[in-house]
Amino acid sequence: MRHRIILVGAGDMGGHHARAWAAVGQTLAAIVDLDVQRRTALAEKYEVQETFPDLEEALQRCADADIVDVAVPLRHHAPLVIAAAKRGRHVLVEKPVARTLAEVDAMEEAVSRAGVVAAVGFQRNLSPGVAFLRDAVRSNRFGRPLLFTAEGFAEIRPKRFMHDADDNNGPLVDLLGHYFLLWESVFESTPERIYADGFVLAHARPEIQQYAHKAIDTGTVVVRYTSGDIATMTVSWGLSPKTRVPWVPERLFGPNAVAISGAFKDFTWEGFTIIEGEKETFYPLPMVNPFALQAQAFVEAVEGQRPRPPSTLQDGRRMLRLSLAALQAIETGEPVSLAPVSEKE
Ligand SMILES: NC(=O)c1ccc[n+]([C@@H]2O[C@H](COP(=O)([O-])OP(=O)(O)OC[C@H]3O[C@@H](n4cnc5c(N)ncnc54)[C@H](O)[C@@H]3O)[C@@H](O)[C@H]2O)c1
Numbered sequence: 001m002r003h004r005i006i007l008v009g010a011g012d013m014g015g016h017h018a019r020a021w022a023a024v025g026q027t028l029a030a031i032v033d034l035d036v037q038r039r040t041a042l043a044e045k046y047e048v049q050e051t052f053p054d055l056e057e058a059l060q061r062c063a064d065a066d067i068v069d070v071a072v073p074l075r076h077h078a079p080l081v082i083a084a085a086k087r088g089r090h091v092l093v094e095k096p097v098a099r100t101l102a103e104v105d106a107m108e109e110a111v112s113r114a115g116v117v118a119a120v121g122f123q124r125n126l127s128p129g130v131a132f133l134r135d136a137v138r139s140n141r142f143g144r145p146l147l148f149t150a151e152g153f154a155e156i157r158p159k160r161f162m163h164d165a166d167d168n169n170g171p172l173v174d175l176l177g178h179y180f181l182l183w184e185s186v187f188e189s190t191p192e193r194i195y196a197d198g199f200v201l202a203h204a205r206p207e208i209q210q211y212a213h214k215a216i217d218t219g220t221v222v223v224r225y226t227s228g229d230i231a232t233m234t235v236s237w238g239l240s241p242k243t244r245v246p247w248v249p250e251r252l253f254g255p256n257a258v259a260i261s262g263a264f265k266d267f268t269w270e271g272f273t274i275i276e277g278e279k280e281t282f283y284p285l286p287m288v289n290p291f292a293l294q295a296q297a298f299v300e301a302v303e304g305q306r307p308r309p310p311s312t313l314q315d316g317r318r319m320l321r322l323s324l325a326a327l328q329a330i331e332t333g334e335p336v337s338l339a340p341v342s343e344k345e
Contacts, residue, residue: 003299004029006058006089008080009071010038013094013121016267017071018046020291026299029065030058055080059087066090067302071121073161074168078103081118085110090117090302092294092309096177096323097316099169104317111313117302119309120316123290124178125185126297129269132285133186133252133259136274142254146187148231149253150179153245156202156217156238163208163215170215171237172198173323179233180223180319181311186252189227191322194336196221196329201238221326267291 003026007014010033021028030050033039039051052058055068068084070077070093078098084091091111097120098104111118124130136142152175161167162174184190198219208214217238223231239245250261250269262271262282271284294310301309325336 001299001303002027003067003302004062004065005067005069006030006032006055006062006065006084007042007069007071008032008055008058009094010035010042011071013071014038014042016291017069017092017121017295018042020289020295021069022046023289023292024296024299026067026295029062032058055083059084059089067092067298070094073159074099078107081107082110085114085116085118088114088116090298092119092121092298093316094121095311095316096169096173096320097313098320101317101321101324104313104320108313108317117298117309118313119294119298119301120311120313121294122178122181122311122315122319123294124267125181126288126290126293126310127268128285128288129261129272130182130185132272132283134188136259137186137252137254138188141257141274142252142259143256144228144254146227146229147253148183148186148229148250150231150233150250151248152233152235152237153239153248154237155241155243156205156207160208162237163202163217164211165213165215166211168215169323169327171217172215172219172221172235172326173320175235175237176221176233176323176326177316177319179231180322181315183223183225183229183231184318187225187227187229187231189225189229191223191338192226193224193338194221194322194325194329195224196326197333198330201236202240205238205240207241216327216330219326219330221329223322 028048031039031043032052043051068089068091070080198216200214201218218236220234252259257276260273261269273282298309300306329336
């Protein structure tokens with residue numbers, strides 16, 4: 001069945017989403033963006049007839065569009081998802097799902113009241129590398145317990161608002177969500193406790209002096225899982241402009257073996273090397289487009305061919321809760337114990 005999609009946001013992610021919808025044979029009914037040049041350019045590229053400056057007008061004018069795809073900055077996620085759900089549209093929203101748990105709860109309420117499908121864009125978790133590691137862990141190739149390490153270093157964000165703590169939860173939260181979901185998927189376990197420390201590395205950069213409350217841009221996070229496994233990530237998105245730091249692969253260490261990721265290109269890992277004693281084996285993985293996999297899975301959930309999309313609002317809420325716990329640990333200097341997720345804060 002062909003669906004008609006209203007895509008909100010014609011920026012970087014909007015471009016990836018537009019390509020994904022086209023790749024899985026769905027139709028973009030309209031492109032919405034505040035910026036006329038961006039919405040017009042994306043509409044021309046994908047031969048989309050309608051463009052609008054705001055979602056409300058698109059919802060009214062495109063009565064036959066059944067899906068809204070939200071790919072705009074974080075502060076707009078909750079109001080746009082709620083507006084789409086209230087008009088009976090299924091909705092895919094970029095990650096992080098929202099700024100606060102209260103916002104996610106309001107989104108969840110609107111979605112369940114409308115009886116529509118909602119999903120969060122953790123497309124990275126659909127990369128074949130995640131299933132590869134999960135299966136290798138399941139077959140006990142590494143042994144237990146496991147240590148997963150990841151690093152991410154970059155210059156201060158060209159989208160400066162990301163450094164405004166009052167606008168966005170900041171670079172740390174933006175990146176961590178992907179990894180929290182990855183670790184949960186690979187360990188098949190739930191987080192028990194989180195430790196973190198961090199600071200604002202870019203505090204003196206003139207480019208972000210307009211922000212009174214600068215977001216934490218640098219830190220180390222350690223999560224302990226009920227399985228006894230540990231995952232850690234060190235991030236800085238506060239380096240001086242044009243600083244390029246060589247990429248460090250993701251690594252998984254167990255008593256029997258070690259996995260080291262190959263390059264991460266176009267949002268997917270090209271493969272993993274497994275080291276067992278002196279033996280090293282590289283396993284190449286298909287270079288699929290995870291945004292297209294996400295679009296296809298979302299459509300299947302809308303059509304009832306699968307019970308739910310790969311990442312639901314509740315998944316987004318769990319990842320946000322962990323990200324906020326990391327910020328809390330940084331602020332208080334204390335580890336945060338994570339009560340079962342079903343307990344609402
Ligand atoms: N899934 C991922 O791997 C991934 C990667 C990067 C960013 N993101 C997320 O994607 C979202 C978009 O990020 P981006 O990098 O594309 O940003 P961007 O700045 O490149 O594009 C955002 C676009 O939204 C438009 N916009 C802003 N407010 C709007 C509104 N209220 N209505 C209509 N248009 C509006 C802007 O004009 C801009 O064109 C963010 O939530 C971000 O966290 C996800």
